[in-house]
Amino acid sequence: MKVIVDLNKCNDHGQCVYSAPEVFSLNGRGELSFRDEAKEIYVSDQLDESLRDALEEAADICPMQAIEIEG
Amino acid sequence: MAGVVVLGASLGGLRAADALARSGYSGGITLVGDEPHQPYNRPPLSKEALVEAQDFDAIRLRSSAKPGTVSLVTGVRATSVDLGRGLLFLSDGRELAFEGLVAATGLRPRALGIPKPSAGVVMLRTYEDLVRLRSELAMVQDVAIIGAGFIGCELAASLTRLGYRVSVIAPEDVPMLRPLGEELGAALMRHHLRAGVTFGLERLPVAIEGSERPERVVCNDGSSFEAQLVIEAVGSATNTEWLDGNGLDLSDGILCDEKLSFGGDGRFLAVGDVARFPNLAFDAVPRRVEHWGMAVDTGRYAGKALGHLLSQGEASPAFTPMPAFWSDQFELRIQSFGMPGLVTDASEIRVLEGDLDGEVVVGYHRNGTLVGVVLVGFVQSHLKYRAAVAESLEAAAGASS
Numbered sequence: 001m002k003v004i005v006d007l008n009k010c011n012d013h014g015q016c017v018y019s020a021p022e023v024f025s026l027n028g029r030g031e032l033s034f035r036d037e038a039k040e041i042y043v044s045d046q047l048d049e050s051l052r053d054a055l056e057e058a059a060d061i062c063p064m065q066a067i068e069i070e071g
Numbered sequence: 072m073a074g075v076v077v078l079g080a081s082l083g084g085l086r087a088a089d090a091l092a093r094s095g096y097s098g099g100i101t102l103v104g105d106e107p108h109q110p111y112n113r114p115p116l117s118k119e120a121l122v123e124a125q126d127f128d129a130i131r132l133r134s135s136a137k138p139g140t141v142s143l144v145t146g147v148r149a150t151s152v153d154l155g156r157g158l159l160f161l162s163d164g165r166e167l168a169f170e171g172l173v174a175a176t177g178l179r180p181r182a183l184g185i186p187k188p189s190a191g192v193v194m195l196r197t198y199e200d201l202v203r204l205r206s207e208l209a210m211v212q213d214v215a216i217i218g219a220g221f222i223g224c225e226l227a228a229s230l231t232r233l234g235y236r237v238s239v240i241a242p243e244d245v246p247m248l249r250p251l252g253e254e255l256g257a258a259l260m261r262h263h264l265r266a267g268v269t270f271g272l273e274r275l276p277v278a279i280e281g282s283e284r285p286e287r288v289v290c291n292d293g294s295s296f297e298a299q300l301v302i303e304a305v306g307s308a309t310n311t312e313w314l315d316g317n318g319l320d321l322s323d324g325i326l327c328d329e330k331l332s333f334g335g336d337g338r339f340l341a342v343g344d345v346a347r348f349p350n351l352a353f354d355a356v357p358r359r360v361e362h363w364g365m366a367v368d369t370g371r372y373a374g375k376a377l378g379h380l381l382s383q384g385e386a387s388p389a390f391t392p393m394p395a396f397w398s399d400q401f402e403l404r405i406q407s408f409g410m411p412g413l414v415t416d417a418s419e420i421r422v423l424e425g426d427l428d429g430e431v432v433v434g435y436h437r438n439g440t441l442v443g444v445v446l447v448g449f450v451q452s453h454l455k456y457r458a459a460v461a462e463s464l465e466a467a468a469g470a471s472s
């Protein structure tokens with residue numbers, strides 16, 4: 001399972017951080033920290049299946065609907 | 072076979088249907104809505120979708136249910152329901168039998184009962200409303216917005232950005248008074264004023280004058296505001312008429328218990344803007360919460376709770392969410408956690424960090440408990456302040472039990 005974040009859609013609301021702190025965090029400027037690694041689309045490494053519920057919640061709660069779960 | 076019907080195919084309904092499907096419920100899930108579209112996201116209607124001229128695809132809501140587990144029926148309205156017999160009556164003549172029901176019918180905007188021309192007066196709740204607003208905007212220069220709540224203020228910011236001359240008319244003395252309080256409302260108003268928004272506050276519009284289209288909005292103090300387009304953003308009514316005749320309290324949305332259930336035995340739940348329920352993390356007073364995040368949280372809770380009940384016969388614990396709200400106006404991000412609107416005593420509303428004319432964090436206290444915070448900017452600090460509200464509420468609950 002991978003998580004994909006469309007950084008063009010993402011508006012740095014940080015709601016995902018409450019749902020899945022293991023995966024999402026904000027950087028010192030209050031932006032989603034994936035912005036330090038990717039420009040348009042962030043694709044994670046393979047994530048553990050135990051994170052699925054937390055990631056579904058993050059995807060549900062993202063105000064910009066920027067999070068997709070693949071696999 | 073009687074499965075679950077979720078009525079209202081917007082945010083709350085979609086999240087409930089998704090959660091029910093994910094719970095493994097196998098009795099069949101039907102999501103019914105009267106809009107002609109797949110579920111979509113409303114907050115962008117007054118913000119990105121308006122300013123950046125986004126199309127429908129950009130605001131579609133994603134679903135996390137496996138394909139085929141939820142059947143979606145769009146463009147069909149429920150006209151009435153018989154809870155006792157478990158039957159929902161639809162505008163296309165069909166009857167749907169159900170063993171569980173989620174009510175997610177939300178709100179519709181209210182129109183003012185004042186004289187107005189037949190064209191050039193609009194409201195904003197649906198994608199069709201946005202399409203209409205856009206085509207109207209092509210013809211005008213001056214826009215009057217009636218109502219100074221969040222949607223009115225967001226529209227003022229977005230339309231100012233797009234180059235329109237905007238006036239905001241409302242009875243309060245500062246915008247966003249009820250949710251934010253006097254001082255923060257005034258600070259945000261100064262921001263709007265600097266950006267060029269005109270305010271006509273402490274007055275009521277009595278007529279929208281103009282022969283075919285608006286020419287001006289006239290107020291009860293004799294003032295008037297030039298406008299070829301008027302947007303009414305004065306509040307809303309709850310969509311509950313379909314539930315009439317079932318002996319429910321529908322005086323302000325659907326009255327529910329602390330598990331979002333209404334009308335008896337836990338098989339009927341309400342979610343989103345239409346649900347009035349007590350959040351025991353704060354107190355036992357039932358309230359409606361018109362927050363995007365609350366539609367998600369209530370939907371997820373209701374879907375899961377219904378799944379447990381119908382599949383395993385298990386009841387769920389009370390629903391005690393942390394309310395969260397955001398609004399974007401000009402370059403400002405406003406975020407709120409908890410229930411700042413509970414606090415009306417100005418001496419209980421204090422700046423916690425920053426200052427009112429820049430980035431600021433304001434705390435709202437009730438009997439010494441921090442029940443809400445509002446952040447303007449300080450985007451990197453919201454985790455900290457949300458946690459502070461949660462801790463304060465827990466400490467208060469611990470002290471009283």
Ligand SMILES: Cc1cc2nc3c(=O)[nH]c(=O)nc-3n(C[C@H](O)[C@H](O)[C@H](O)COP(=O)(O)OP(=O)(O)OC[C@H]3O[C@@H](n4cnc5c(N)ncnc54)[C@H](O)[C@@H]3O)c2cc1C
Nearest residue numbers: 079081082083105113114148149176177178343344362363
């Ligand atoms: C312009 C705008 C901007 C917003 N911005 C923000 C924001 O920045 N932050 C925030 O926190 N919140 C915001 N909100 C509020 C947020 O969008 C709502 O809280 C959310 O949409 C509530 O979802 P819901 O599913 O409860 O209700 P709704 O979205 O109102 O959906 C109810 C659905 O049920 C349908 N329906 C009603 N009656 C029937 C019937 N009898 N039969 C069939 N279908 C029916 C309706 O047509 C509708 O599709 C905004 C709202 C608007 C309108």
Ligand code: SF4
Nearest residue numbers: 010011013014016062
């Ligand atoms: S919740 Fe969505 S918009 Fe907010 S930071 Fe996470 S991905 Fe971005």
